[in-house]
Amino acid sequence: MSDEQQKAERHNQRMAKKKAIVDEKIQQAQKEQGVLIINTGNGKGKSSAAFGMVARALGHGMKVGIVQFIKGSYATGEEAFFRRFPDEVEYHVMGEGFTWETQDRERDIAAAEAAWEQAARMLSDPSYALVILDELNIVLKYKYLALETVLSALRQRPAMQHVVVTGRAAPEGLMEIADTVTEMGLLKHAFNSGIKAQPGVEL
Amino acid sequence: MSDEQQKAERHNQRMAKKKAIVDEKIQQAQKEQGVLIINTGNGKGKSSAAFGMVARALGHGMKVGIVQFIKGSYATGEEAFFRRFPDEVEYHVMGEGFTWETQDRERDIAAAEAAWEQAARMLSDPSYALVILDELNIVLKYKYLALETVLSALRQRPAMQHVVVTGRAAPEGLMEIADTVTEMGLLKHAFNSGIKAQPGVEL
Numbered sequence: 001m002s003d004e005q006q007k008a009e010r011h012n013q014r015m016a017k018k019k020a021i022v023d024e025k026i027q028q029a030q031k032e033q034g035v036l037i038i039n040t041g042n043g044k045g046k047s048s049a050a051f052g053m054v055a056r057a058l059g060h061g062m063k064v065g066i067v068q069f070i071k072g073s074y075a076t077g078e079e080a081f082f083r084r085f086p087d088e089v090e091y092h093v094m095g096e097g098f099t100w101e102t103q104d105r106e107r108d109i110a111a112a113e114a115a116w117e118q119a120a121r122m123l124s125d126p127s128y129a130l131v132i133l134d135e136l137n138i139v140l141k142y143k144y145l146a147l148e149t150v151l152s153a154l155r156q157r158p159a160m161q162h163v164v165v166t167g168r169a170a171p172e173g174l175m176e177i178a179d180t181v182t183e184m185g186l187l188k189h190a191f192n193s194g195i196k197a198q199p200g201v202e203l
Numbered sequence: 204m205s206d207e208q209q210k211a212e213r214h215n216q217r218m219a220k221k222k223a224i225v226d227e228k229i230q231q232a233q234k235e236q237g238v239l240i241i242n243t244g245n246g247k248g249k250s251s252a253a254f255g256m257v258a259r260a261l262g263h264g265m266k267v268g269i270v271q272f273i274k275g276s277y278a279t280g281e282e283a284f285f286r287r288f289p290d291e292v293e294y295h296v297m298g299e300g301f302t303w304e305t306q307d308r309e310r311d312i313a314a315a316e317a318a319w320e321q322a323a324r325m326l327s328d329p330s331y332a333l334v335i336l337d338e339l340n341i342v343l344k345y346k347y348l349a350l351e352t353v354l355s356a357l358r359q360r361p362a363m364q365h366v367v368v369t370g371r372a373a374p375e376g377l378m379e380i381a382d383t384v385t386e387m388g389l390l391k392h393a394f395n396s397g398i399k400a401q402p403g404v405e406l
Contacts, residue, residue, distance in 0.1 A: 048255030077262030
């Protein structure tokens with residue numbers, strides 16, 4: 001083989017190798033699987049974005065499970081609305097809510113564990129295409145649930161199941177296993193302009 | 204009057220003045236009015252948060268208007284879902300969508316203006332308690348609509364009407380008149396981990 005031919009040969013081999021690498025990357029990018037999404041930060045919209053994804057999933061004919069880890073007036077509108085669709089949406093609100101006032105840690109832990117029972121059941125049932133764990137981050141921040149318990153349930157969930165976890169101060173370990181982490185940052189707040197929260201939009 | 208008495212008198216006057224200031228602040232914080240909320244930034248959840256607020260408003264029995272300024276597959280789930288409630292939600296999607304490919308600026312402007320007509324009508328009708336102007340920011344960024352036209356319609360809208368504007372790169376002038384501005388920041392993205400977008404969650 002002439003030098004020219006050898007040169008062309010080596011060139012073709014390099015090209016073939018490059019093409020193989022590109023093909024592999026394309027194939028990897030095709031993998032469909034459930035994603036873990038975290039909405040954190042001090043800004044607004046963490047829970048609203050999760051509830052918007054509920055609407056999106058329902059539009060795609062999916063079944064959705066929602067566990068709200070902090071009982072409060074902040075999401076009563078969403079609760080009232082999504083409870084209209086009992087066949088498509090299973091909605092749980094943590095019974096007790098937190099007892100910041102009484103500082104009764106034992107009671108908070110019991111409430112968090114009861115809510116987690118519902119979440120764990122959904123995370124082991126492939127019929128839920130989307131599971132919302134609203135304000136779970138704060139439960140983890142206060143160590144009312146063990147992070148490892150939550151991480152292993154998320155790791156072992158059905159392959160196609162999507163999960164959205166909301167709340168400030170998402171723990172590092174949770175963000176590590178997440179596919180998408182969005183930080184909602186507050187640039188400007190209506191409270192600063194002296195407008196009180198009201199139905200329809202809690203600011 | 205003794206020095207002691209004069210001292211007590213001045214003290215009382217200072218206290219009375221402080222109390223008046225506090226009372227005024229409390230009164231200001233009581234004002235109920237529609238709020239302008241902007242969801243911007245490069246992260247996820249800008250539109251989802253707006254659609255979550257639609258669910259919240261519907262839960263409070265409010266009527267909602269939605270104008271989607273960019274036609275695309277990204278919100279087909281929400282559209283399919285919220286179109287189930289024609290009596291409660293009026294949903295408009297910009298007919299043409301943008302023509303990034305053909306770079307036909309005239310056609311883009313015509314499409315933007317047609318969509319804005321719907322928005323302007325909603326912004327002058329008090330029966331819409333919440334109006335979503337989805338991706339309006341990008342229309343303004345490309346100057347397909349005049350910022351001043353949008354600002355004056357927002358300033359003159361019904362006093363109790365809430366508006367949510369979404370999209371990257373919200374113009375400074377719009378943020379100035381907003382009550383709440385949230386910047387969605389991307390900390391981690393599933394595309395980086397090679398998962399392709401899919402129904403139910405567009406990442």
